[in-house]
Amino acid sequence: xxxxxxxxxxxxxxxxxxxxxxxxxxxxxxxxxxxxxxxxxxxxxxxxxxxxxxxxxxxxxxxxxxxxxxxxxxxxxxxxxxxxxxxxxxxxxxxxxxxxxxxxxxxxxxxxxxxxxxxxxxxxxxxxxxxxxxxxxxxxxxxxxxxxxxxxxxxxxxxxxxxxxxxxxxxxxxxxxxxxxxxxxxxxxxxxxxxxxxxxxxxxxxxxxxxxxxxxxxxxxxxxxxxxxxxxxxxxxxxxxxxxxxxxxxxxxxxxxxxxxxxxxxxxxxxxxxxxxxxxxxxxxxxxxxxxxxxxxxxxxxxxxxxxxxxxxxxxxxxxxxxxxxxxxxxxxxxxxxxxxxxxxxxxxxxxxxxxxxxxxxxxxxxxxxxxxxxxxxxxxxxxxxxxxxxxxxxxxxxxxxxxxxxxxxxxxxxxxxxxxxxxxxxxxxxxxxxxxxxxxxxxxxxxxxxxxxxxxxxxxxxxxxxxxxxxx
Amino acid sequence: xxxxxxxxxxxxxxxxxxxxxxxxxxxxxxxxxxxxxxxxxxxxxxxxxxxxxxxxxxxxxxxxxxxxxxxxxxxxxxxxxxxxxxxxxxxxxxxxxxxxxxxxxxxxxxxxxxxxxxxxxxxxxxxxxxxxxxxxxxxxxxxxxxxxxxxxxxxxxxxxxxxxxxxxxxxxxxxxxxxxxxxxxxxxxxxxxxxxxxxxxxxxxxxxxxxxxxxxxxxxxx
Numbered sequence: 001x002x003x004x005x006x007x008x009x010x011x012x013x014x015x016x017x018x019x020x021x022x023x024x025x026x027x028x029x030x031x032x033x034x035x036x037x038x039x040x041x042x043x044x045x046x047x048x049x050x051x052x053x054x055x056x057x058x059x060x061x062x063x064x065x066x067x068x069x070x071x072x073x074x075x076x077x078x079x080x081x082x083x084x085x086x087x088x089x090x091x092x093x094x095x096x097x098x099x100x101x102x103x104x105x106x107x108x109x110x111x112x113x114x115x116x117x118x119x120x121x122x123x124x125x126x127x128x129x130x131x132x133x134x135x136x137x138x139x140x141x142x143x144x145x146x147x148x149x150x151x152x153x154x155x156x157x158x159x160x161x162x163x164x165x166x167x168x169x170x171x172x173x174x175x176x177x178x179x180x181x182x183x184x185x186x187x188x189x190x191x192x193x194x195x196x197x198x199x200x201x202x203x204x205x206x207x208x209x210x211x212x213x214x215x216x217x218x219x220x221x222x223x224x225x226x227x228x229x230x231x232x233x234x235x236x237x238x239x240x241x242x243x244x245x246x247x248x249x250x251x252x253x254x255x256x257x258x259x260x261x262x263x264x265x266x267x268x269x270x271x272x273x274x275x276x277x278x279x280x281x282x283x284x285x286x287x288x289x290x291x292x293x294x295x296x297x298x299x300x301x302x303x304x305x306x307x308x309x310x311x312x313x314x315x316x317x318x319x320x321x322x323x324x325x326x327x328x329x330x331x332x333x334x335x336x337x338x339x340x341x342x343x344x345x346x347x348x349x350x351x352x353x354x355x356x357x358x359x360x361x362x363x364x365x366x367x368x369x370x371x372x373x374x375x376x377x378x379x380x381x382x383x384x385x386x387x388x389x390x391x392x393x394x395x396x397x398x399x400x401x402x403x404x405x406x407x408x409x410x411x412x413x414x415x416x417x418x419x420x421x422x423x424x425x426x427x428x429x430x431x432x433x434x435x436x437x438x439x440x441x442x443x444x445x446x447x448x449x450x451x452x453x454x455x456x457x458x459x460x461x462x463x464x465x466x467x468x469x470x471x472x473x
Numbered sequence: 474x475x476x477x478x479x480x481x482x483x484x485x486x487x488x489x490x491x492x493x494x495x496x497x498x499x500x501x502x503x504x505x506x507x508x509x510x511x512x513x514x515x516x517x518x519x520x521x522x523x524x525x526x527x528x529x530x531x532x533x534x535x536x537x538x539x540x541x542x543x544x545x546x547x548x549x550x551x552x553x554x555x556x557x558x559x560x561x562x563x564x565x566x567x568x569x570x571x572x573x574x575x576x577x578x579x580x581x582x583x584x585x586x587x588x589x590x591x592x593x594x595x596x597x598x599x600x601x602x603x604x605x606x607x608x609x610x611x612x613x614x615x616x617x618x619x620x621x622x623x624x625x626x627x628x629x630x631x632x633x634x635x636x637x638x639x640x641x642x643x644x645x646x647x648x649x650x651x652x653x654x655x656x657x658x659x660x661x662x663x664x665x666x667x668x669x670x671x672x673x674x675x676x677x678x679x680x681x682x683x684x685x686x687x688x689x690x691x692x693x694x695x
Contacts, residue, residue, distance in 0.1 A: 137598055161600030172595030176613040176688035186599055218690030231595075244598070 087113040087242070087274045088134060093143030095129050095299070103129040104299035106143070111291075116268060116275040118289035120282055122322070126299030127278045131244050134276060135164050147242075162186060165235025165243040165273075169251050171227040173219035179205070179230055180215040186238040197237075204233040207270075209263055225256035232264070236271070243275045249284065261288050282323055286311065286330065294319050308334040312452065332409035335448045337401060340411060340441065342425050342434025346383070347371060365437070367420045370394065375431035380420045400424035403433050408448065412441050476662060483663025494647075496667065502643035503671065506634045510566055511627050514573030518626075519619070522578045526585020526615075527607060535582055539575040547572050547633050555640045565637045572633055573626035580622025584615035616687050624679040631672050635664075645671065 088111035095104040104126040111117045119127040132138040134145060136157050145152050152160055173182050183201035188194070205212060208229040219227055228248060235243055249257045265288060268275065279285055285292045286307040294302040294310070296318050303315035311331035314320040320327075345363035348356065350373045360368045360383070367380040379394025398417045401410040403425035414423035415438045423441065425434045483489060489496055525531045547568040554564035588611055596610045612619070635646030648664025651657075683692070 135598055137594075158600040158602060161598060166595060166598035168591060168595055168598070170589075170591045172589075172591035172593075174592050174596070174610055174614075174690075175589070176616075176691045178690070185596075189600065189605075218688070220690060234595075234599075 087111060087148055088276070089146040089149075090130070090134075091144050091146065093130070093133060093140045093145060095126065095133065095138060096141045102299055104133070104140070107295075107299060107301055108143075109293055109301065109304060111274065111276060113274055114272040115290035116264075116277055116288055117291045117293065118277045118279060118285040119293050119295060120279055120285040120289075120322075121295035121302070122297055123280060124297050125295035127280075127295050128246055129299070130295070131246050131276055131278045134242075135161050135166060135244055162190065162238065163240050163242065165238075165240045167228075167231045167235045167243065167245040167248045169247045171219075171224075171231035171248075173227055173230055173234070175219050178216050178218060179210075179222070182219065182230055183234045183237050185234060190238055200237060201233070204236055205230075207236070207267065208233045223256075224252045225260060228252060228260060229263070232267070236267075236273075241274060243273045245275060245277045247278055247280065250279065250281070257284070264288060294322060329409060329412075332412060332445065333407040335408040335445070336404065337406055337408050337411045337425070338404040339448065340403070340408070340425070340436050340444050342403065342436050344434045346422075346435055347432055348381075349375065350378075365422065365435075367395070367422065369397065369422075369424060369432065369435055371432050377424045377426070377432050380418075380422070395419045397424050400426040400430075400432070402426055402428060408441065408445055411436065412438075412445070415441055479659045479662035480666050482659045483666070486659075489660075489663070499643060499645050499647055500667065500671070503631075503634055503645040503668075506562075506565065506569070506637055506642070506644055507627070507630045509562070510569035510630050510634070511573055511623075513566065514570045514626060514630075515577055515623060517570070518574045518577035518622075519581055522581025522619075522622075523585060523607065523612070526582040527611065529586065532582065532586070535578060539579050542571050542575045545571050548636055548639075551636050551640060560641060562642070564640060565634075565642055568636070569630050569633060573630050576625045576629070577619075577622045580625075581615070581619050584618030584622075585611060587618075588614055613688060614691055617683065617691055620679060620683050620687065624676065627675050627679065628672050631675050632668060635668055 088109075090107055090109040090111070092106045092108050093104060094102065094106055096102045107126070107130060109117075109130075119130055121127050129138055133140050134147075134152070136152060147160075173179075174185070177185075180198050180201045183204055184192075184194075184197035187197040187200055192200070202212060202215060205215060210226060210229050210233065214222065214226065219230070222230065228251075231248065235245075249260045252260065261284065264275075277285075277288065289307050291304065292307050292310050293304045294315075296302045302322075303310060303319045305315075308331060310319070311323065311327045311334075314323055314327075343363070343365075346360055346365035346367065347369045348360045349371050352360075357368075363383075366383055368383050369380055370378040372378050377397040377400055379397055381392040381394055396419065398419070399414055401414045401423060405428065411423050411425070415421060415436070418424070421438045422435050423438075424432060425436060427433050492498070521535070525535055545568070550568040550571060551564060554567050558564045592610055592614065593606060596606045601609065634644050635649060637644045638646030638650040645664050645667045648660045648667070652660030652662075652664060
């Protein structure tokens, strides 16, 4: 699952990363629709006629899905290493307050264009201060910040701020304005007439998943999650290239937070903004970040890496401690399940004859999966007893995973939770496409890890190519 | 004679409704004095309250001034000013303004201080200038409290303007002062009733103004 980003631009077989200008690249990316979900998106590559053998049986391809998450992250990563330009450059910036406390200490960051960069760290690490220096809500003591190559202090502060959407923790909606007028604030400030600004506001309500009936309501009539969506819509209203988000989802409950995160990823796929996102929640950082900057107390950068790399090789004990336990398991969400070797042998469709049943029972698996007329999983039956004599006793299948779209982490979770130790793979319609044992998942994890390690050795832009070569067995 | 007898006698007396000594003229005078006093007080207290509340500075000094002004006896101040400045509107305005400033000042300051900081932060982050933040974000949210300060100041001023009559000026206080002098209690009670009625009308007016200028988004919350 670790393909070079040149691949989805240049097509299969292209083994050199072609340097294109960031603008063109962004257009290319926005042309590819990507389904939401994390770390598990399928590439269209195989549909283009992939010459390379993969360790998976045929018939697994579900059509119409776009660029994979890992591809996207890889591309962003390549750019962050200097292959492409960056939009926001923070150059040895320090913020020291008159009382002597240092909020940010000599921080340098290159925030890649058109991706989500997360600043994460414990409280007092200067992440919010860093964010607020980008739109000059806080002025740095020394160092400089460049936006598209130009120092942000060169333009009037109001112009700078109007070119950056700003989302804060409690949304900060204007209580005296209706939802539609809240969203229309910046367009109105930019001199749009009221009608056009409101039209735009309604368009954005739809984009962030808000019911149009809420347009004439006031903020106090909305739930916290809805208010936060309005906050995002308001920040997007004038279509700024940059979005600054300061712990935007911290004040809502975990379920709403998760849906807001998914929504943000979806909107980002459509719009391709340069987003700087501050959070204290490392799981949120890993979930939504293309790049994650971990800051330590005192405002120093501890590590700046894609989340996958952060989990696999934390720079030091602080980062490792901050990441918490289960790093290995959590990292599996960056490995797609499309490399899994599924087998259909122990699957017994509804209305199968005795010969088929015998073949399924003899497949070597201790259990046989029975499916219904629609191909959905019904339950596991013991292979030994044989399904011949009447209706066998069925074990529940538990939650199946969607092959290709969900990650190895999901597949492993299904296998662990399954009473038989086998995970059931389904397609987007819930039809069984195969089953896989814990052992097979373990083997896939090992080979995926091995592939990543080979890739790390290659370094630079062709690192991903080497990775892929390693993945081919 | 009962109180209601006095009141009905006063309002039924045709002579009380005409000329420079009649109810309409006195009422207009009273409203005029009250509006001038309230206008001056608001002109002083609103900007000071908004700025101190906005910056969060000078709160202690402000509380001190407000307490001191509240402690001033209006009538005593009037007499002093009358002997110092002589006849005219100024000696009347000074105690009335001193009476009206503290409630406006304190509530405006408090209204600004207790505002949710998040919308202000968001407004600044969006590129609004300080004036836009004050007038488009802070003031509309603070308006219910600011209006309540203006309202209590207005009620106190309307009630107290009656003292203008003691230094030879007009207004509804004339009925009370003259009635007492003539020992005509019908006029005294009638004048007092008018002043109380005007205070009630003031409350109603502020309620109406609130309906129109305060956003439902802010009103619904408080």
